[in-house]
């Protein structure tokens with residue numbers, strides 16, 4: 421993994437990273453770059469309104485627009501959370517197509533970051549890009565020295581996400597039984613975590 425951009429900001433609260441600390445992270449096939457207003461596109465809105473993409477997400481209950489996406493982006497920035505756009509590299513290695521997003525909600529007091537991902541471009545599914553993105557973000561958070569623990573949750577039916585948790589070294593640390601009503605059936609919320617060190 422190559423990391424460019426800000427590391428922990430010594431001037432921010434408790435020596436933890438400031439709100440502009442989302443770094444660029446690069447792997448062989450992907451760059452995670454700090455989400456900007458240029459990423460607020462109809463393509464992105466379309467991912468959130470696509471029932472197949474939102475199948476296992478609570479976002480399936482909501483209608484999304486450029487305005488709601490901007491509100492979310494603004495709230496993530498104001499809260500000092502991490503928000504990456506996932507870019508697939510072009511043939512020349514340059515950062516190319518925006519295929520999804522990954523976020524880390526930072527609970528700085530408890531030094532915990534909660535990760536979530538969407539690969540919105542369905543043509544990109546099943547190529548290991550979700551796992552690659554997840555591992556890049558998770559490993560940076562754990563190696564930054566700012567977070568002791570990375571957490572995540574998913575519907576128990578979300579098989580690819582459970583495989584990503586396992587591949588990234590996360591352990592299931594709990595379940596909320598029947599937390600979701602999904603197509604008339606009760607489905608568990610699976611909680612996973614990985615600790616630094």
Ligand SMILES: CC(C)(COP(=O)(O)OP(=O)(O)OC[C@H]1O[C@@H](n2cnc3c(N)ncnc32)[C@H](O)[C@@H]1OP(=O)(O)O)[C@@H](O)C(=O)NCCC(=O)NCCS
Nearest residue numbers: 473537538539545546547548549550551574579580581583
């Ligand atoms: C979940 C998601 C991130 C997976 O991304 P992806 O790039 O397709 O996943 P990968 O290609 O890295 O595959 C991860 C694993 O799931 C497996 N997998 C992929 N699709 C699968 C499917 N339909 N059923 C079962 N396993 C599947 C892959 O084989 C791989 O397993 P492996 O590590 O044993 O090889 C993507 O489907 C997505 O964004 N979905 C919508 C949003 C979402 O559900 N986000 C998670 C909410 S917490």
